[in-house]
Every structure is written in structure tokens, then in C-alpha cells.
Amino acid sequence: xINLQNSxxxxxxxxxxxxxxxxxxxxxxxxxxxxxLVVLPKDMAFDFLLFCQRNPKSxxxxxxxxxxSFTPVQSAPTADIRSxxxxxxxxxxxxxxxxxxxxxxxxxxxxxxxxxxxxFTFEEALVNNGIPIRHNDxxxxxxxxxxxxxxxxxxxxxxxxxxxxxxxxxxxxxxAVQVTSRFPTVHGAPLHIGNPExxxxxxxxxxxxxxxxxxxxxxxxxxxxxxxxxxxxxAHVKPPFMITxxxxxxxxxxxxxxxxGVI
Amino acid sequence: xINLQNSxxxxxxxxxxxxxxxxxxxxxxxxxxxxxLVVLPKDMAFDFLLFCQRNPKSxxxxxxxxxxSFTPVQSAPTADIRSxxxxxxxxxxxxxxxxxxxxxxxxxxxxxxxxxxxxFTFEEALVNNGIPIRHNDxxxxxxxxxxxxxxxxxxxxxxxxxxxxxxxxxxxxxxAVQVTSRFPTVHGAPLHIGNPExxxxxxxxxxxxxxxxxxxxxxxxxxxxxxxxxxxxxAHVKPPFMITxxxxxxxxxxxxxxxxGVI
Numbered sequence: 001x002i003n004l005q006n007s008x009x010x011x012x013x014x015x016x017x018x019x020x021x022x023x024x025x026x027x028x029x030x031x032x033x034x035x036x037l038v039v040l041p042k043d044m045a046f047d048f049l050l051f052c053q054r055n056p057k058s059x060x061x062x063x064x065x066x067x068x069s070f071t072p073v074q075s076a077p078t079a080d081i082r083s084x085x086x087x088x089x090x091x092x093x094x095x096x097x098x099x100x101x102x103x104x105x106x107x108x109x110x111x112x113x114x115x116x117x118x119x120f121t122f123e124e125a126l127v128n129n130g131i132p133i134r135h136n137d138x139x140x141x142x143x144x145x146x147x148x149x150x151x152x153x154x155x156x157x158x159x160x161x162x163x164x165x166x167x168x169x170x171x172x173x174x175x176a177v178q179v180t181s182r183f184p185t186v187h188g189a190p191l192h193i194g195n196p197e198x199x200x201x202x203x204x205x206x207x208x209x210x211x212x213x214x215x216x217x218x219x220x221x222x223x224x225x226x227x228x229x230x231x232x233x234x235a236h237v238k239p240p241f242m243i244t245x246x247x248x249x250x251x252x253x254x255x256x257x258x259x260x261g262v263i
Numbered sequence: 264x265i266n267l268q269n270s271x272x273x274x275x276x277x278x279x280x281x282x283x284x285x286x287x288x289x290x291x292x293x294x295x296x297x298x299x300l301v302v303l304p305k306d307m308a309f310d311f312l313l314f315c316q317r318n319p320k321s322x323x324x325x326x327x328x329x330x331x332s333f334t335p336v337q338s339a340p341t342a343d344i345r346s347x348x349x350x351x352x353x354x355x356x357x358x359x360x361x362x363x364x365x366x367x368x369x370x371x372x373x374x375x376x377x378x379x380x381x382x383f384t385f386e387e388a389l390v391n392n393g394i395p396i397r398h399n400d401x402x403x404x405x406x407x408x409x410x411x412x413x414x415x416x417x418x419x420x421x422x423x424x425x426x427x428x429x430x431x432x433x434x435x436x437x438x439a440v441q442v443t444s445r446f447p448t449v450h451g452a453p454l455h456i457g458n459p460e461x462x463x464x465x466x467x468x469x470x471x472x473x474x475x476x477x478x479x480x481x482x483x484x485x486x487x488x489x490x491x492x493x494x495x496x497x498a499h500v501k502p503p504f505m506i507t508x509x510x511x512x513x514x515x516x517x518x519x520x521x522x523x524g525v526i
Binding site: 045046049050052053054061064066074152154155178181182184188189262263 | 308309312313315316317324327329337415417418441444445447451452525526
């Protein structure tokens, strides 16, 4: 695999756009904010925008396009939302019907794209603090789980919160909370530390999305709210039509991570 | 004047609801988050929600009601948006047409209420750090100014950013930045420090809203993005109908300020 951690967002988006990169984006374009995608028809956009406002831990909004526009003007003005993500999921009536590398043919003038901050963004800050990222070291996708933590309903949108999990050595847990607290626009501090069952996860070795990672003795699982939450919501409320990124396959913005650090 | 700094939000809202309190709310219900109000018909709500998402410094959303509901469920479930603010402004076609102490008669099932964090919230934190609040000491309303800083357009909404100003002793400027940075949901860090002309304010002694305050020798004016911005926007884009709070006359929520501190 080519090392893309020092590539620019535009270089990586171009590789993706030309069909030369189809893998999860964790660890790529270090220093730049990554985002989850949700595309909905305009008539559902107010409810979803309200859902994000009410659930800022799982759905921190980075950018929202004008209806019909596939250009995320605030976060990556040279990008094309329809082609610059490695893998897309198409949901019809809540069922995943297509997995595509390009959604240009599905796009129409009625669509609104929402970019939601991704926890991949703060992984670099954890590494810089001496906290390794297990799924990157193992070369796989981050494990994600549906939880018993409900989201706050807005219009048709309601359902469970999804979390991502990273095992952290006991001695580093406090620092991991501090480091990620600086970045509320990419999920911020963990939602939960420790016992998976307390938040409705029965088997830590069977993630609902992504891959299983090793948890060593002396490590504590830390759970962060996850931008895959809208996909669990889709399965729950079955909107007629919705497009998302495939879990782990993010949109890389031009926004520098440090610019969104709160202090 | 009765001292209301240690009263509960519900006690103050009840005084207001019963017509016994009509003054600005700065310094009241210490420890609780105060909010600006914007009420719009549902057909403008998506654009305004998007405007807030794109302009989080001036319009950090605390709560948004479902269409027709006058109950801010997330932030003050026992409150009534129509009666619990000391003074309201009604705008028709962008012109301020009525100043009312109750909007129950104007309310209908098509309306959506937006509560936007107020900088009154972080004033207590400044005081706790030894930084006095001039307008409170002088018993008047905070001075607010239209600036040359544009907001990011969303649908029909666009126009100038409004700022509030507090004079701070030179030695306290750094600490004032640090203290307010903790509270992004109530405008967070200042937008600007020092020279008013750099942000299009010609005369610091003539605020566009609120009152003039004394600036002593050795003090620096600090400017924070202000939730009155939507009122300047209203004057600019002239929506057919819009209700807001009167500047300085806020809605007091049940949310503890410390709960929204980012770290």
C-alpha cells in the first residue's frame, strides 16, 4: 500500500476520483479533517439538519451543500461529493441496495449533502500523544457498534447511537479524554469508557461495522460517538432514499485539524 | 432592583411570564445558560438552520423546537417560548413593527423557535476570573455593533455579523480569550481584539444596539460574535415575518453553563 499520510487532501481525492483508491481512509492526509457523508432529498433535509443539531456528539456538522450542489464550498471547494469518496452505500427504504465507487449517475438537483466530522481526524493527535491506534497498526478498519444509547428524535429521524472503539492502555486513558476533548467537531471526548455492556454492546469481538481489533491485557476500550450513526438510523426509520459513505471510507476535507481545536 | 443572580431559571421565567420583570437579563440566574430567540415560519426554517450551521460563532444553536411547539424540550421543558422572555421584537418585511412582552397571540402551528447561545452566559466565568463586566457594573445593556465581517449566506439569509463589546484591562486580555474559548456554544472566543475600525466600527461610542459603556485608559475593547446577528440579517434580507428577543432581553434555560464548557 502506498503511504498517503503526507499526501494533500486534493491529491487523495484525485486518486479516489480516478478510481485508483478504494480503501478506508484512516491515517491518510494527516493534519486534515475527515468527514462522513449523508445525502438526502431536500424534503428530508430540514429534519436531518435538526437531527444533527440535537445530536452533536454523533453528528457534528462540518458542511452542508445547497440543494443540488455537489460542491462542499466551506470545506473543500475543489471537490466533488459524487466521486471523491472511495466507497458509497445507497439505501432505499432503509435497505442497503448498492455499494458504489461513484454516485454521479444517481445525483439530481433535489439532493442535499451533509458532511459530518469523523473521529479519524483526532487519531493523529492521539498518536502524537504516544497513544497508538490499534486498527491502523493492524491495517484494518475501526470497529463500530450499535449501542443502547438513544439519539434525540427530530422529525422522522430516530434510533440508536453508533460508537467507534479504540483500546487504550490504562495509563493513557485520561490523556486520551483530554486530547479528543479539544475536537468537538469530530465527535470530541469519548461517550463511554470501559464496560461494553453498560452501553448495550454484548460482544466486543463482534462489531456491527468495520473489523474486530485486538484488546490486550491492561487496555481499556474507549468508545466515541460515530458518524455511522445515520446509517443505523436509516436501518431504523427506513427513509425512501439516502446515500452515505461506506463505513471507514471518508471524505477528506481541506480543513486543517488544528483549526477546529477548541483551545 | 431585586438581586436575581442566585434565582433559578424557572423562578425568573415565572416572574417574566407574570409580567413582573421586563429588564435585560445580564447577571441573572448565575450558572445557567442564556439564549437569544429567533422565531420563523416553517418554510424559512431550513434556510435559517443552515445559516446557523454555517455561522456557528454568531449563531450557536442551543435548541430548536418542532414546528408549532412553544416548548424548548432540550433546554427548558417547563418553559413557554411565547411568554418567558422580558421583551420581544416583531419584524415584518424586515421592519421592526412591534415590541411586545408576550407573543402568545401571534403564535401559530407553523412556527419554529430557535434558541441561540448568549454571551451573557460566559460573563460569570469572566467575573470568577477577576475580569469585571462593565455594562453590569454600570447597570446598563451590553453595547452591540454591526460589523464589516460578513456572515456565510444560506438560502435567503445573509448580511453583517453583529458583535458585543466588553472593555478588558490589558493584563487580562489573554485570560479573557482563554476563559471564553471554553464556551463555544455561547459564542466562545472573541472575534476581534482592539481596533474597532478593523471590523468596520466607526464610532465605539455609538453602538447599534444596547448602551454605550465607559472604556478606561489601559483597557482594550474585546468583541464577541453576538446572537443579535439574526436581527441585523432581518433588516438586510427582509423576511416576511420573524420574531426575536429584544437585544439584551434573553431566554434563560435550565442548562448549567459548566455542562457546555468544552474542557
